[in-house]
Every structure is written in C-alpha cells, then in structure tokens.
Amino acid sequence: MSTTLEDKVKAAREAVDKQAVEIVQLHFHPEDGAPYWLEKAKGFDFDPLTDVNCFDDLKKFPLFEDDDLRGGPVDRFLPKKWHDKGRYVFETGGTTGTPKSRCVVDDFRIDYEEFSKTLPDEHFPRGANWLMLGPSGPRRLRLAVEHLCQTRGGICFCVDLDPRWVVKLIKQGKIDEAKAYSAHVIDQAMTILTSNHNVQCMFATPKLLEALALRLIDEDSSIEEAGITGIFAGGTEFTPQWYRFCKEELLGENVYITPTYGNTLMGLACGKPFDPADNFKITYYAPQPRAVVEVVNFDNYDELVDYDETGRVKLYTLTHELFIPGFMERDEGERERPHEKYPWDGVSGTRPFHEIAKSTTVGVY
C-alpha cells in the first residue's frame, strides 16, 4: 500500500466520492429514503439517483436552508429505512423561536467512537471517569460525550447547564445573574471533582474551563492537582491566544488539551495535533467521509479559495441518517492543506462569519 501523503489524499477523495453516491442513493431511495429529500427532489432539474456520481456532483443541489431544520416532523430528514429504530432528537441553542433539530439513531455514537480513536491513551486513560462540563438538555453533546466516555470504559459525570437561560440573561443585560449561573455550574463541577470519583478526563467549553481553572487556583489547587490529565474543548472561543494562555497559564505542561470544532449537523472535527511550529494555530479536519468541510469564496459558495486564503466554511453531512449538501456555516476561516493524519482539506482560524458576527450572541457557556 502507498504511504505518501499524495496517495492518502487520493484515497480519501475516492472514499468521499463513494460515500457521496452511497448516501444520495439511500436518502433518495423511493421507499427507504428521507421524506424531506424525496419531496425536494420533485423540484430539482436533475435526478439525484442517476446524476450524482461523485462528491463534486453534490454542487448540483441548491444550498441547504438551515431554517428547514426548524419544527416538525423532526424525522423527515431521517431515511424511512431507520424509522422503526429507537430515535433521539437533538436541538441547537434555539434562542429565537423554534430551535433547529436533528433526528438521530446511531450517528452521534459513531461520530464519537471515531473521535475516540484520535485521543491519546496516556492522557485519556482507558477506564478513567469523565466530567462533561457543557450544556445539558436536548443537546447531542451531552449524550455524545457520555458515549465517548463509555466507549473508553469510564463513567461520565454531568452538570446541569441550560444555555438558553444564559442567553436570556445576557440579552436582558443581567450580567451579574449570568455570572451567578456560571458560578453555579462551576460549583457543580467542583463538587464532582472533590468527591472521589476518579475523574481524569473532561470535555469543557473554553469559558467554563477557564472559570473552573481559576476557581481551583483560588482554592490553591489546579486542574492538574484535581487529577485531570486530558481535556477536549470546542467552540469559536478556542482561539490561538486562548490556546496559548490555557496551555501556559491555566493547565501547565502535564495536562493535555485538544481543540475540537463541531455541531449537531457535522459531528466532531478534530484538531491537528499540537506542534510548537504551528505557533498555536488551530487547524480542524472534518470527520471525512461522513462530513466534509470546504472553505469557499465569500462571493461564490461553489468556489474553493486557495490554500491559506480566507473564506466561509461550507459543510456537507453524508451519513446514513442525515444528508446535507452544502450548508453555509456561521463561521469563516483559512483553507488548510491535508495532513498525514487527516489527508484532506482542513480549516484554521475559525471565527464568526464577519457579516453576521455582530448580530450573534456567542460564548454563552
């Protein structure tokens, strides 16, 4: 077998071409397909079953309108083939009216099992227990992290955290109440960490990890002294500056942290392994072939920007449970070259898309 990066890139491309065809065949299958796509197909001027023969053919689909994900029936995106299975519904923040949602059978488990393979055992020991310091409620992340932990033989301890309430407080200018709520969440984490639960690994949002680390420092302890050896964290607030601050001042050299980038649609993109030469630049790679990320021209969403150039993040979801051809993320970033571990395009410097950044409330937990 070939081992050069070029060969790996070619193989990855072939895999995603194959995946695109297979997923389109399933979602547009007359009997087993997804109700939403079967209805949509009536308005297309092409036949997805015969005219999609590779990944690039997905550009024949119009851009996906994410507002279609609001409201019911929530299983209309799920192929009928899976309608007799046990199903979950996961929601996004949903701060303005009906939230966007996704109906799932096994996708979240598969995504996080795949992600689990990228975590180094020396920092995320098998059998260790986890702390999930993130949103609870109808969110995929809550169950996904728990499944990841179970996959690795541990028990996951969770906190109560309702981000919708925090958004309401911030929008009403009740900053002190929002801080009190954050302190309430950290109180729960502190209780878990000081109750002899052998917690060594955790998921946290950057804000909560920072708050937890500072609380521990105030109590003459630290994340390391609390027993944590490995953390994965995600969100647009995971900037290079925060990454550096976190490694140098919050965690110390013995605690491993890896950035992730994800959402309910995509699953979980992995961060390129830390390399001092990168100067804390954070590069994400989508979990191909189940999801693909492109960085596209701001004025033409069908056109990739050149490597190192800036564009908007475009997402494709290609799983047996969800098909999303071309969804424009709320983020922008720079297109990155394939990596040995992830031989396909990545994206770095993710930040809120400049045209909508001003109207978005980010970093609520």
Place this chain on the structure above:
Amino acid sequence: MLEIPVIRWGKPYESMDQSPVVHFETGEELAKVHQANGGIIKMDMRKAKKARDLLRQHSIEDLIGMCEKAADYYVNDELPMGNGTQTPDEFCRIQSASTGLPEHMCKFNMGKSAYVMKNMGKVLDALTRGLPLDVFSKGYGEEGRGINISYQATTNACGWVLPSNSPGVHTLWLPVIPLQIGLVLKPGSSEPWTPYRMFEAMVKAGIPREAFCLYPGPHECGSAIMETCERSTIFGGQATVDQHAGNPKVAAHGPGYSKIVIGEDKIEDWEQYIDLMVDSLYVNSGRSCISASGIWVPKYGAEIADAIAKKLGTVQPKPMTDPDSGLAAFTMKGAAEAMNNMIDEGCKSAAVTDVTAKYRDGERLIQEERCDFLLPTVLHVTDPDDAMANTEFMFPFGSVVECPQDKFLKKCGYTLVCTAITDDEDFQRDLIDATNVDRLNIGEVRTYQIHWMQPHEGNIIDFLFRNRAFQTEPPPATEV
C-alpha cells in the same frame, strides 16, 4: 512597524492576536496592538495586592513628586512606545491620525493631562478635603482635631475601560497611582497612545512599572476588568450607564447633557453671553461630555439660536494639521450618518427648527472615503418636552430650548455641567439643591472650563476609599 504589547503588571506580553490601528484618512496601518484575552486579566487580577503593596513602599507625597516629574516627561520627552519611541509631536500626529481629532486639540489634551499631573498635590489636597495623606496609606490617622479617622481602600487595583474617541478623559484616572492603588487600563482601540505614553512617563519618573496593567483587546477584556477589579470605571453611551446604575463597583460615564441656562433676570442681556454659548458648544469639536448640548432660556430662543448659528453655521472641516481646524472626523463607518438621520427625524417635529441650515453651505453630513464629518448644528426647540430638547451628539450640536425658568429643573433631566447665568438667589438656591445637576457653575463659566480641584462625576476618593469607624480605645464614659 510599531508594535505595542499588552502590559501585565509592568511586563510586556506579546499576544497571538494583534489588531491594527489605522490612519482614518488613508487607511495606512500605524501600529499593531497586541490583544489581551479575558483570561489573562482574571489571572493577573489575582495578584493585584502586590501592586498596592509595592506602591505603599513609597509615600503618597513621593508619588506626587514623581507625578510632577512625569508631567514634564509626558509633555517634553521622547518616550518608549512599544518597540519604538515617540516624541511629543509624533504623539500628537499619530493620535490625530487614529482618532480624527485635529492635532492642536490633541496637543491641548496633552497639556490638560500634564497640568493635572503637575498639580497632583493640589488635586489630592482638594479631593481629600485637606486630610493628611498618610491616612490613606495607613488606613487610619488623625484629622487634626483630635478625632480618629479611617479611610480604607476599597480595592487593590482600579480598572478603567477607556473610549477610543475622546483623549480628554485620561485626566480622570491619573490620581489612582499616587493614591497607591494599582492601575488597570483597557485603552480604546484607536487611542492606545495616551495610556502607554503616560505609563512610560510615570515609570521614567520612578513609579514602579509593576503597578500598571494595560490590556488592549476586545469587549471581553472590559468585562473581565469590571468583573475582577473591585472598583472600575467605564465610558460609554446611555445604555452603558443604565446597565451599571446602582452597582457600587462600577462608575459608568456616559453622555453629559451639559447645559447653559439663562435666568429671567439676565435674559434681556443675552447678546453678552453668545461667545460663552458658542465656545461651550464648539470647543474640542463638541466631542466631550462637558461640551454644552443645550441652551435653556425663558425667551428669545429664536434670536439666540440664530446668533449662535450665524457664528457656527459656516464652519467647515479643515486639515487635521491646521491650527484652526475645529471639527473632528467620525472614523467609525456609519456613525455620523446615523446621527444625521436622528437629527433629520427630530427636525420633523413642529417644535424644532434647524437654524444652522440657512447659514450652512450644503448638507450637514459630509461623507468622505474613509471618514465623515457633521457640520455644526443649532436647533431652536420651542417645546422642552420635545425629544430634541435634551439630546447630545459628538460634534458641535446644541438645542436652544425655550422653557420657563421655574420649569427648567423639572424638564432638564440629568445634567453633568450646568452653567447658570443668573443673580436670582431663589433660582440659585434651587439649582444648588437640584440633585440632577452634577457640576454647577453659577456665573460666566464655559461648560468645559472645569477646575481640576473639583470632583468630577463623583469624588474619586469616595470611590476608592471607604470612610469607616476605627477605634484604638473605648469611647469616653457616657453620663446618664
């Protein structure tokens, strides 16, 4: 390229994030400013006590002496600025280039800051009402009448979230260091110049650099400062003031709605006061909270508005280097247009007339490629309840409002500076008693002519120190 680091208790810190400061007319990048993140501020503030301990190794009198020296360095010396240096002239040029304030106004503000530093001893003597200064170092002492007193510092470090567009405000934080309190500044994105230059001048004068933090950065830095400093000050709009109302930890400085009121006893002589009114509206391009935005009169409103408009209506933008340049530029895209639209909307009221329109050559709003200007505007407002009677914009703008004298204090709302032209003792008494007026001038004082020996929007001593009970022995026996 000039690079300006974050300063963390005196130590330069180079961030992964840098933000450019650009020339408002050409777009040229003037400097790269390293950006702090909220976490480092929260981390640093846990060490704030060290700053106060270090400053208390010097007496307040010594620190005042250092401030006097720093005033000279600030005005005269070439001082470090990030990875380079800066002469006083370079300072004025670059401040003008990034803020849109004409150079002569930058120089004026520089002199104002230096004056306060040079006179720090007198300023503190006035603000402390002549108390022995070691009371503030030790936390207790004697007032001089055999009475024990105690002033306890409310914080080890005082935070300041500074604006981008108004270099005049920097005088307000200068007393913090001689009062032996650590100083934490978040400079405005276009105006890092004054905080960094003042920091270097103070350090050159012998003040320990470990007493200073300078955190340029995004909004989260302001939030982190206000969260972690037991006392902080923020500058912003009315929404900012409202958000922090009632919070003893935060002093929010917003619009001033400063006014001149002429009493019924003086209104027949209104022509004598036109220059005072024009200057109060126009000086410093009307950009300050102490610039007048209202002239309230019992009658002759139309005539007074016309006389002011005649003087201001012909003012035009000039190059920033022109010593006669009276208008500052709006460097934030869309800001001037939004204000202009608000004024146009307000002028639809039957009670409002834009008196300057007939003297102005062209439209009020001048839009250039990278900046905008608003030409001086004087409104005549016949109804004191009209929305335009009590509003403020950051350019030479004023409403001449007709309002009976006995209704003025009920209608004028919050007023930062009120200059009252009246000898009517009853009206003077009402003005003195009015709690909606902050700084009161009775007499011919231009609204911007503020005396530095007076408190401004509250006394900083009361903000930074708590007068509490302190005893070293039981009280004398009480006879019953």
